[in-house]
Structures are given as C-alpha cells and as structure tokens.
Amino acid sequence: MYQIRTDLALETQEKMQEDNVELKGVRFLEERVDKNLTISTVVIETENGAKTMGKPKGTYITIEAGNMDEEDEDYHREISVQLAKIIKKLARIKRDEISVLVVGLGNREVTPDALGPRVVDNLFITRHILKEYGKYAFGQDKVNRISSIVPGVMAQTGMESLEIIKGIIRETKPELVIAVDALAARSTKRLNRTIQVTDTGINPGSGVGNHRHGLNEKSLGVPVISIGIPTVVDAATIVNDTMYNLVNAMTQSPAFSQLGNSLEELNDAEKYELIRELLSPNLNAMFVTPKDIDESVKRLSFTISEGLNIAFMGGGAQRAHVE
Amino acid sequence: MYQIRTDLALETQEKMQEDNVELKGVRFLEERVDKNLTISTVVIETENGAKTMGKPKGTYITIEAGNMDEEDEDYHREISVQLAKIIKKLARIKRDEISVLVVGLGNREVTPDALGPRVVDNLFITRHILKEYGKYAFGQDKVNRISSIVPGVMAQTGMESLEIIKGIIRETKPELVIAVDALAARSTKRLNRTIQVTDTGINPGSGVGNHRHGLNEKSLGVPVISIGIPTVVDAATIVNDTMYNLVNAMTQSPAFSQLGNSLEELNDAEKYELIRELLSPNLNAMFVTPKDIDESVKRLSFTISEGLNIAFMGGGAQRAHVE
Amino acid sequence: MYQIRTDLALETQEKMQEDNVELKGVRFLEERVDKNLTISTVVIETENGAKTMGKPKGTYITIEAGNMDEEDEDYHREISVQLAKIIKKLARIKRDEISVLVVGLGNREVTPDALGPRVVDNLFITRHILKEYGKYAFGQDKVNRISSIVPGVMAQTGMESLEIIKGIIRETKPELVIAVDALAARSTKRLNRTIQVTDTGINPGSGVGNHRHGLNEKSLGVPVISIGIPTVVDAATIVNDTMYNLVNAMTQSPAFSQLGNSLEELNDAEKYELIRELLSPNLNAMFVTPKDIDESVKRLSFTISEGLNIAFMGGGAQRAHVE
C-alpha cells in the first residue's frame, strides 16, 4: 500500500476510505457546527487501529473552517471558542486550578514553522504573578497557573525539544502540557484551514521540523495535549501524490485504454518504483507552502492563543489581561 | 513547446539545449574559476533571441558554487569578490564617484523572500554622511554615494514597488539602481547555490512575490543591475516538471513499450492537458523551499551585501565601516 | 527661560502655566470623557503663540488614559474609537472616498521607536485591491484608498524620510498623509499613556530619531495628520529637569534658607550653566524608556492601527478584513 505522509489523522482516515481499507478499532464522527465550521473526531481505540493508521491510540479532533485564515475583525473568535471547548474536554481537567506548561514548538525563523512560537507570544501567562502576588492580583477565587516555553529547534540549541521540556517539567512540575506545532498535511487544500487537537502529544515524524523523539504522556510523565495547524505539505508528498493520481488517471481513462492496460499490469510496488526514480532526493528536505504564509501564520497563531486564553483564563475580567 | 518557469536565464538556456531548440541571437560562455566556482554568461543579443528565451535582451551572469550556502568563517568572501567584479563590469561605471540606490525587494516576513531586505540590512550606507560631513568623514578622495530602500510588498503597502522606487529616484536622483531579489528556479538543485546578476533589471513574473511591473532602465530612467538568488521553486513547476519527466520516462522505457507507444501518440499539448487536469489550482500560489531556508538566507544575504560593499566601498579603511 | 524638550504641546502648555508665562494666541480646552479618559485640545492660533510655544500653528489633540498600556481584551477599543473620531475631525474630510498614505516613521529595530512601523503592520490596506478589482471586492459603495510605507531611518537608507515620502506622493498622489511616530515627552509619567494627534505634521526635533526636515503640508503639498505616543524621555531632559527641580527645591526650602539665598542670586542662565557643566555630553544621544517597553509598544500600536482602521474602513463588513 502506498504510504502517505500527513500529520492529520483525518487525512489518514480519508485515505483509508479511498483505498477501501477496513478500519478496525477506529471510530469516526463528523459534526457540522455551522455552514463554515465542521468538527470531526477520529478515535483510535486499539493497537491494531493504531498500526493501520500509523498513529498512536487516542483521540484526534479536527476543526475545519474554510475561512479560517481570512481576515476577520476578531481573529475568528468563534473558532477560538470551539477550540477552548475541545481543549478542556480532551484535557479532562477535573480540578479547578491546574498548572499548565504551553510549549511553542518549531522554528521562529522559518515562516510556516513559526506557528508554535507565535502562539506563545500572545498567551496570558500567570505563573510568576501567582507566585509573587497570589490570586489577589487577579481578583479571582480560582486562577490557573500558566507558564510557557519556546525551546527552539535542534539546529539552534543542539538539544532535542524533549530534553529541554523534560528538564523544565522536572523543575516546575506542571500538571498538563500543551504542545503547539505547525503540521504537515497531505493536501494543499487543508493548509491553514484545519486545527487538529489530540491527547496523544507530538510524535516522531510530526511537524515541519523533525522532532526526533515524541512529546507525550509516556515520555514526559504528564498528560500532553497537542494543537497543530498544517502549514506545509512535504515536497515529496505533493509530487508523489500527483504522480500517483496521474498513473491512476491513466489506468482509468478510456482515452488511455491501452496505456491503462499496461499500467494495470504494474503492481503498486512497481508504480512506486517508477515514481521514486523520478523524484529528486532533494525533495525530502523541502516543503510546499503558500506565498502569503506570513499573513496566515499571524492570524492563526492569534486564533489559537485566544483559544488557550479562553480555555484557561475564562472570559470576563481575567480575559481583560490577555495581551 | 512545454514552457518552464524559471528566473534563471541559465536554466532556460539549458532547457533549450535539452529540447534541441536552436538558439539564435544568444551567446553562451562558461568559465570554471576553480573546482567549486563556475561563472556562466548568457547574452541575449537580438529581439528574436529574447522571444525564444522569454527574457529581455541583455547580459545574464551566473555564479554557481556548490558550497555557497554552507557555513563558512568569512561568509564565502571569495564569492563576494567575484560578485563585486561582475557588478562593476555590468554597471559599466566610468566615473569614480557615483550615486547608487540599492533596492531590497521581497517580503521580510516570508523567509525565502527575505533575501533582498536582509542584504540591505548589512550594506554600508554613505549618502547621509556625505551630505552632512562630506568626504572628509571617510578620509578618502572618492566615495560612492550609497542609499537603500526596502519597499515592502504590495499586500503591505498597497503600492507597486515600481511606484515607490520611481518616486524615490525622482527625488534623490541616483545614477544606478541595484535591485536585489529572491528568485524562482526550475530545479531544486540550484536553490541557494546560484547568484544571477543581470543588466536587464527585474521583470514581470520574476521573484517569489509578484512584481507586476518591471524595474528596469526603461521604467526607471537609470540603469538597473539586478542580483538574485533562487530560493524557491514554484510548486506548479516542480509537480509539472516531475510529471513531464514521468511521461517521458514512460515513453522511452522499453519496460513500458506498449505504454510508450500510446503516450507517443499524444502530442505535447495533450500531455500538458493530461498533467494540468491533475494539478491542484492551489499550487499556483505555492512554493517549494528547503527546511533550513533560514540559515541559507542569513548566510547568502551576507555574501551579497559583502559583494556590494566591496564593489562600491573598496577594501581597506572604508571597508572598516561595514557593519 | 529654561527650555524643555517635549513633543507634546500639552506639556509645553503646562510648563508655561507653571512658569506663569502669559500665553497669547493659544487656546486650551479639556474634556473628561470618563474617569479614565481625558481629551485635551491645544490650539495655537497666531504666529506669536507658535513662537512662545516653540511649535507650529495648528491643533494638537491629546488623549490621556492611565490604563492605556495595560492588558486589555480588545486592545482598548474605546480609545481606538475616540482616536478615529479625532482623526476624522482633524482631517476635515468632506468627500466620501479619499486616498490616504499612512507613514510609519521610526526604527523598527529600536523597541520604543518601532511604534510607527508596527502600526503599519496591522493596517487594512486597500489601494492595490481597489486598483485590481474595484469596489466590487468590498461589496461597498464607498471605499477609501489606503496605502502605507515604512521608510526606515537615515542610518539605514541614507535618505531623509522627507525625500522618500515626497517621491512616493508625487507618484501615487494621495490626498491625505497620516504620519505615525514615537514621541519624546518631558515627564516619564506620560509615557505610553498619551496619544497626540495634530494637523501640523511632524516637525524638526520631533520623535525618538531625528527627522531633519519636517513632514507637513508645506513640505509635502498635501494635508498631514500626525499621530504620536511618547515612548521615551530624552536622557538630557530627565537629568536637566530633575536638577532644575533640585535647585528650585533648595531655593524654596526653609531648611536650606542660606543656600536658597545664594542660589536665588543666580539667574536662570547661571543655573543652566551650573547644570550643563555636570551633564555628560553623551546624554544627548540617549533616551530613557521603561523596561517593559516591548509590551507597551505591541499593545499601543494595535490601539492606533485599530483607530485608523475604524476611521477609514468604518465598522461592519469592512472591518472584518482588518488583520
């Protein structure tokens, strides 16, 4: 079977359906919130399901909105509100006051990879104020303890994000980690229009950059919710995918009936080989992204940080402090 | 004939050769400076040549160096020195003191398009010092009058670069414009390893962003030398190109002889149609770039700004002022 | 009389009052909008008034709000709304559709001087859309034509802002220029809490950096509204001012009666001389600014850009496009 590279469980699920692969141990649910907003849930329930999907067991919730990266007076607050609900649901927070470390993954210097760092820029941070002045400073009974870090990428630090985050967790003992990262999609149509929230953390092969080791409950010792938006497609994926479609089109098109016949005789492995030979090895280190990615990342990072601010700082007086 | 999209005259020339197109009115010259450094010159001499090449008449000089974007103690000063020579040659400067406006085109917020703005960041600017203190400040007989501008992109300013530059030229009357811009190549292999210097300016369809109107001697009224490095490949180009290769491979491969026959029956227009149908329209607004583009742009912008500093400020005492 | 250095007409007016200088040809008006918001108007009506005030004839409107740079859910939209009203009033716009060039003065690389460039970052720019698609794109009858430029500072460009703006105006013919700039106040208490809007433009000696020549209706040929927030106090001013107060305190304090007597014998010129000798010449090139200036500039630039977006793009559907 032809493997695709995507960080979106939704896309993997769609591909399985396309290929008529029977998905055991995977539940799927789609809810149309309004004409612009769809929320889908993929739950991978068994190890078998995880194997077929190529993703760890857990819940993957996807917010899709066609207008997500368009200009909007309040940065799509309606999406931020949905995001806040999903975060709270996935985090299964029972206590009223928890301490949360938000991690902005990715490389601030590469526009489509700057999503995580830029989300952190607009968070309302409370931990240091609570430590110094107590809840008094907020005029509230219950205030969550929010801290954040932008660890940078390995080429800048020489360290894996896991090492940095693990150390900080040991020292500051948050009860929950939120990891925000730019993702890679399979289809350019999904770019900057989809938010994926999962309780499985960040796993190897995810993201624009390469996080070698996963950031998840197992590696960090605390629950990890990850929030991501696909901002790139791998260059190899886009070429691969289009060529695969080309070969399939030829196979099916009556205009190319003779052609189709000979291609049909090729098995998937042979098709793959044919394609692979034509692929530049350079493509593996390349990505595809829209020309106006700067504006999308600016807006989307604000939508996510507002979602987090609503989830953890609520509305009203407290939100007044959101930068 | 299948059209390719590249800002590099060298790539167009190569494609013509590949396709056995006879190039009348175009001269080509290649000089191997050392094992790492090749300088090629394409001169488009006639309107006919310009038509075939899809580029205006003029001289296109290309510096190629495989290690250009690798780390280097002095940011590849050997390349800066070659660049300085080429700039001086193309600018045909006869007088000893000239006034030069360096224009850093592109979008500072999109990493591969930030080349122009970042080159300007490291230029040694003299115009204001000369105006206020005279040559005395430099302890030199002859000092060129260097000014610079980063006009931004249309989505930021609402104006075309041409309008901004034209206005500034009217007001400050430079004798020469140097326009620096990130380019689009056809092949990923050329990215961040090639500098093109031309006396034709920047022309429609060039660059990562879209400069609607050209910046050239005709539109600006002063000679325009443009310096560019390809930092992206258009997403459509990369997919198109690979698919074209796939179709050609099928045509030629004995293993697909039957297939080849049916494909051979397709003419270029039909092949193109077949490919076009599979191409996502999104691809037109997308580009392909390496994941470590931040480091390449940082280094390459320094190599170019040093080239300009050497060309216009010479060595010795003056260069001591280069930031 | 001891000269103070401030860009705020309000501070000059206060100082005159303090010193019991009779202000002929200057009108003053104060309006308390609510407990947090005061709007003051200084109108310099005669050349004599201009001479006494050391500022050109015209209207200077100041919005003061103690909480202006504090965190706020919607970036103090109430202030943006007031600002929009003042801009429209001062600009005396009669026609329904005008073309406006917004100029973001200052140095993006120096935090307190980055106000102008950062305001421009969040403006809703329409000129290029109107030119390409017409009003149709906005679904409106009347759409103002907004363009913007960040000219940079002389050390970066070698050109004066005036030269750059003048050229762009000649080419693009806006009917109104809005110049946004960081200002210098006399008192640290005013920093980041005061917006000054005037119809006199930007004049020599204004701003954090040094705009050598004024940007005003006379130099540019179109009306110029300038909007500024004091983000710094000149280091010389702060030292000067405190020392002046010290000398005055000594003069008046009964505890230092003997001292007072000898100081009283000094005239203003002698006092000034005494102070000047102690002042480091370095101080002239230095400024004083709060440690959290990054957060203030971030918030305040948003408050101003929203004011401009409301003034020129109105509310409702159009505002939906504000980034």
Next chain:
Amino acid sequence: MYQIRTDLALETQEKMQEDNVELKGVRFLEERVDKNLTISTVVIETENGAKTMGKPKGTYITIEAGNMDEEDEDYHREISVQLAKIIKKLARIKRDEISVLVVGLGNREVTPDALGPRVVDNLFITRHILKEYGKYAFGQDKVNRISSIVPGVMAQTGMESLEIIKGIIRETKPELVIAVDALAARSTKRLNRTIQVTDTGINPGSGVGNHRHGLNEKSLGVPVISIGIPTVVDAATIVNDTMYNLVNAMTQSPAFSQLGNSLEELNDAEKYELIRELLSPNLNAMFVTPKDIDESVKRLSFTISEGLNIAFMGGGAQRAHVE
C-alpha cells in the same frame, strides 16, 4: 555611603577609590594590551571584600576598547581573540573535550536587552551533530559539545531563568555553563565599550531585566562563566549620580562658597534624602540607552559569539562552520 548600582566590578572598584574606601581582600590589575584595548582584573578574595564591593567572591575581568561598537570589517576580531583567551583561562578547562551550555539571557524584544539571545544566534552548535554523527563529521580528534538556550524573560514564560536552566542541566549534564547577558553600568561612557567576564555567574540585581535568583555554581551545580556588556544605565542611577555630582560641585566650588558651607553641613544621608524626594518613583522601572543601540547590539553580539566560537571551536577548519 552612597550606594551605586552597577554590574561592573570595575566601576565599583573605581567608586571605592574615589571615595577613599580602603579595599581589603580585593586585588586589582590593569594591563594595556594596545592603545585601544585595556584589560583589567578585579579579584575579590575574601568575604569581607565581597561585602564591601557588594559582589560575590571571584574574578572579574574587563575588556575595555573605545572603538568596540564602531563599524569594523571583521567585527573586531582582535577583541574576540582576547575574549576567547579570558574565557578559557577563567573556565580552567583541563580536559580537551567538554560539554558547554551557552545561555542567552534577556529579552529579545527589548533592543538593549537582546544581547544574550543574539549572541546565541551566531554560535556554532555541535552537540546534536556529535550525538548523531560523532566527531567524524568534523574531521577532528577533539570536538567540544556545544549546546545553547534562550530561556526568555519571566513576563514571557512565567518561570525564572534559574528554573529553566536547572532543568535543562539535569537533563543534558553540561560541564560548564556560559551565561551571556546585557548589563547595567553606572556611567554612560562605559556603554557598549566594555566586556566583563567573571567566574561568579549572574547574580540577583544583575542585567537589564531582573533575574530574581542567581545563576551560579552554587545554584546550578556546575561552573558558570558569565559574559556581559553594559548596554544601559538605570534611569535612577543616572539622575542620582548627576545630582550627587551637582551637590558635590556646589560644595566645592568657590563661586558657591556660602552654598557650599550649608551643603557641607548636610551629611550624606541628608543629601540622599534631598535627592530622593525629587526622584520620580517611575525611574526605577526605566533605563537609559543610546539611540543607536540597535547597531551596537548587532555588532557586539557578533564580537562575543566569535569569542565563544574561537574559545570552543578553535580556528581553522572548524571555524569554517561558524555561521
């Protein structure tokens, strides 16, 4: 005794001398390297000396160069070379291969506080390459293991730098920490012209921002070398200092003999009280910095990062990798 606020041991030592305070337990040494470069060493040898100086026991080496922040072709490599020597000497590295964590303290968003983060931007990082490919990748027998982190400031992270660094050290076990930070001087004359290197780490009250808890061998468990350049003077210090000088001038000047007499009758506490009353409380949260601080920080950060690259990566082939 009137307390001054400076991070430079050299300035404290000078002040003591000025005030004729006998400095027991403190050694001082000055070496004139050439006409532009002076290296001073203050060694605080006893707890008593530490108390008098208000700084922990240890060695403070200061490089002074009048032209340090001026433009220079190779970013004052001669200073980088001296810095490398001093680092190696203070670090007392005996083994040939050590692992070093470089910490870039301060706030990247506030220009004079961005020194630490910007130094880290230009470091040659090796740890991840060594881990993945071994020394083979460098073609060397001995390669130091360099990693780095920019922890951000408390307002951004909600955490103290100490917590972040401590956690990372536990996880990655470096043998040496280098902390780079912007400092506060007493005199504007020292700004951007002085590098202080100490083996005492960073201690409370240091820097532009406020590091609440020290980063030193005691708190981190590994030796800490700190490198700093004064980029600001506290606003309170500058006003205080000038007023103190004013009062002293009055005391001594024959022209103010009568005045002098009455002032002489004031003791230091009374003088201080007189001054304090005139000081705005705002001043404590403010700093003084030069208007061209962006250019100085850009250049100086390069000088320091080159010093570190030379110290840890030597010259020759390896340095070829320095970005």
